[in-house]
Amino acid sequence: MVSLEVERGEIFGIIGPDGAGKTTLFRILTTLILADNGTVEIEGKDVVKEYKEIRKEIGYMPGRFSLYQDLTVEENLNIFAKVFNTSIEENYSLIEDIYKQIEPFKNRRAGQLSGGMKQKLALSCALIHKPTVLFLDEPTTGVDPVSRKELWEMLKRLKEQNITILVSTPFMDEASMCDRIALMEHGRFLQVDTPEHITGQFSHDLWAIRSDNMSVLLSDLRAMRSVRTCFAFGESHHVTFRNNVSDIVNLEKLLKSKGHSSVLIEQTKASVEDCFMDLTYKF
Amino acid sequence: MLKYLIEKEFKQFFRNKFLPRVVLALPLFATLIFPLVANFDVKSINLSIVDNDKSTYSNQLINKVTSSGYFKISDVSTSYKDALKSVELLKSDVILEIPHKFEAGLIREGEGSVMIAANTVNGMKGGLGSAYLSSIVADYNNMIRTNLLELNGAATKHSFEIVPLFKFNPGLIYQVYMIPAIMIMILGLVCGFLPALNIVSEKESGTIEQINVTPVSKLMFILAKLIPYWIVGFVVLTIGFLSAWMFYGFLPAGSFVTLYLFASIFVLAISGFGLVVSNYAATIQQSIFMIFFFVMLFIFMSGLYTPIASMPDWAQQFSNFSPIKYIISVFRQVYLKGSSITDLTTQLFALLGFAVFFNGWAVFSYRKKN
Numbered sequence: 001m002v003s004l005e006v007e008r009g010e011i012f013g014i015i016g017p018d019g020a021g022k023t024t025l026f027r028i029l030t031t032l033i034l035a036d037n038g039t040v041e042i043e044g045k046d047v048v049k050e051y052k053e054i055r056k057e058i059g060y061m062p063g064r065f066s067l068y069q070d071l072t073v074e075e076n077l078n079i080f081a082k083v084f085n086t087s088i089e090e091n092y093s094l095i096e097d098i099y100k101q102i103e104p105f106k107n108r109r110a111g112q113l114s115g116g117m118k119q120k121l122a123l124s125c126a127l128i129h130k131p132t133v134l135f136l137d138e139p140t141t142g143v144d145p146v147s148r149k150e151l152w153e154m155l156k157r158l159k160e161q162n163i164t165i166l167v168s169t170p171f172m173d174e175a176s177m178c179d180r181i182a183l184m185e186h187g188r189f190l191q192v193d194t195p196e197h198i199t200g201q202f203s204h205d206l207w208a209i210r211s212d213n214m215s216v217l218l219s220d221l222r223a224m225r226s227v228r229t230c231f232a233f234g235e236s237h238h239v240t241f242r243n244n245v246s247d248i249v250n251l252e253k254l255l256k257s258k259g260h261s262s263v264l265i266e267q268t269k270a271s272v273e274d275c276f277m278d279l280t281y282k283f
Numbered sequence: 284m285l286k287y288l289i290e291k292e293f294k295q296f297f298r299n300k301f302l303p304r305v306v307l308a309l310p311l312f313a314t315l316i317f318p319l320v321a322n323f324d325v326k327s328i329n330l331s332i333v334d335n336d337k338s339t340y341s342n343q344l345i346n347k348v349t350s351s352g353y354f355k356i357s358d359v360s361t362s363y364k365d366a367l368k369s370v371e372l373l374k375s376d377v378i379l380e381i382p383h384k385f386e387a388g389l390i391r392e393g394e395g396s397v398m399i400a401a402n403t404v405n406g407m408k409g410g411l412g413s414a415y416l417s418s419i420v421a422d423y424n425n426m427i428r429t430n431l432l433e434l435n436g437a438a439t440k441h442s443f444e445i446v447p448l449f450k451f452n453p454g455l456i457y458q459v460y461m462i463p464a465i466m467i468m469i470l471g472l473v474c475g476f477l478p479a480l481n482i483v484s485e486k487e488s489g490t491i492e493q494i495n496v497t498p499v500s501k502l503m504f505i506l507a508k509l510i511p512y513w514i515v516g517f518v519v520l521t522i523g524f525l526s527a528w529m530f531y532g533f534l535p536a537g538s539f540v541t542l543y544l545f546a547s548i549f550v551l552a553i554s555g556f557g558l559v560v561s562n563y564a565a566t567i568q569q570s571i572f573m574i575f576f577f578v579m580l581f582i583f584m585s586g587l588y589t590p591i592a593s594m595p596d597w598a599q600q601f602s603n604f605s606p607i608k609y610i611i612s613v614f615r616q617v618y619l620k621g622s623s624i625t626d627l628t629t630q631l632f633a634l635l636g637f638a639v640f641f642n643g644w645a646v647f648s649y650r651k652k653n
Binding site for chain 1: 284287288291294295298299488489490492493494495496497498499500
């Protein structure tokens with residue numbers, strides 16, 4: 001059960017862990033599979049009845065590289081332009097930024113490109129017919145950090161061309177790149193809002209705590225009655241307390257008495273990931 | 284749009300290191316080599332002779348046997364026991380034993396007998412060997428009978444001789460019968476199953492998804508797979524015709540137009556079947572095994588190797604469901620008898636029926652999933 005509305009020219013992120021149903025949702029939206037029930041309209045057209053019209057207007061980049069590996073970069077781009085009755089020249093301006101990075105390799109077979117270049121080619125192919133809505137299924141999975149950053153910058157530029165972009169990702173830290181996000185798990189949306197609103201709604205004080213023995217610290221914290229939630233977050237544990245204002249000085253003493261040294265406790269701001277963990281945590 | 288899709292298909296085909304070579308080599312080698320190796324004319328049967336008589340007549344008989352060209356004397360033994368030993372050592376296939384007083388019996392009592400024993404572990408060789416040998420002996424029998432009767436000055440006894448007239452394949456040459464069928468096998472393999480496997484491989488690599496979100500319709504997509512392989516099929520068939528002509532001087536008695544016409548309907552039917560398989564199979568492995576299963580049945584039931592008339596009744600009924608049966612009979616009839624379309628209406632309607640049925644099923648099963 002999901003319900004959402006995406007504005008024109010918006011970057012809308014669907015964020016959730018593996019198995020949340022992101023790809024299935026995308027396949028329904030792109031007319032590849034039929035939903036058991038419910039309706040979807042894209043640009044005012046029904047995905048079941050008017051799928052033919054919709055297919056002319058959308059661009060889809062699946063999570064897995066799905067271009068012809070035995071055709072060259074240019075041939076791939078050309079075939080996708082041709083099946084939309086257009087040509088590379090006609091919409092070159094739209095893909096120029098992306099395509100010019102892989103143009104030196106245009107005679108290379110797509111199967112021999114690096115991961116990042118494959119990504120750029122796939123994006124070019126999805127854009128070559130000037131779609132009004134672009135669907136990107138996990139475009140940053142399996143891509144190096146530099147290419148990830150580049151991709152988000154490209155999406156920002158496409159947004160300026162008034163293209164609506166739906167993007168899914170399992171990485172919570174990419175949420176801030178989107179205008180609005182939907183947090184998804186087990187086939188449902190937990191929350192749909194701007195990233196700022198979602199983090200702003202976090203209703204507890206959040207503390208980052210660390211010591212020299214993080215794994216023992218995690219179980220020690222979780223064993224405490226006053227601790228509401230405690231999750232490992234990179235180099236510190238993020239903790240909320242049952243009664244919002246907790247005696248931090250006492251906590252530090254308590255932890256030291258349990259043998260923890262160099263204990264560091266500081267208040268921190270909630271990220272989208274904190275919100276997601278909080279929303280999915282079963283009390 | 285279709286033009287570009289077909290162009291893409293050809294690009295991929297020629298870029299494949301393996302496929303173009305197979306398409307060229309398969310019909311060439313099949314028509315060249317298969318008839319040479321799969322030959323049911325048994326020649327050079329190893330014969331062991333036990334001549335207990337050592338008379339003029341026994342000598343004549345032995346000469347007649349060896350001059351027939353079918354037999355090679357591999358062993359001459361003094362007793363049947365020794366001859367059997369040479370069979371056991373696989374030196375000989377057939378034993379011809381001429382008894383003591385063979386000649387004397389023939390002249391005095393007008394009667395004589397010889398014994399033929401054959402090793403039938405290889406049923407074909409043993410059976411044919413003993414059959415050849417008995418017909419030579421019978422021939423010899425006729426010869427000496429006329430000789431003896433003339434010698435005695437008696438009036439010729441009434442007897443009749445059977446002289447078969449083998450129509451359409453006067454020399455009973457096995458190759459002539461097999462080559463048209465072999466061409467069909469190759470044609471079915473290349474343009475029936477390659478498009479199906481190609482579609483399944485697009486499924487496997489996910490490229491079909493990328494095409495499905497474009498305005499390319501299913502019909503267009505399927506046509507873009509069928510047409511290139513159809514063209515390839517005609518190339519294959521033409522290579523088959525050419526090599527049959529070049530290596531065996533073998534040309535159809537009927538017209539090439541009939542052959543191409545029927546072949547094109549057959550290709551439609553068998554590739555329709557391939558499409559059905561491609562709709563149900565998710566991986567290449569699955570589709571290959573499905574195709575293998577059905578093609579084996581189709582071929583066994585088609586009368587390619589064994590005549591349908593000699594099959595049990597249920598199998599004869601079943602053979603009506605093999606499209607290969609009809610096209611093979613067309614090719615053999617056109618090649619050997621020079622039949623024209625009017626003689627082949629049953630096959631024409633059967634093949635058209637298969638084409639409609641399989642392609643209809645393919646479209647139906649495709650729609651069901653999306």
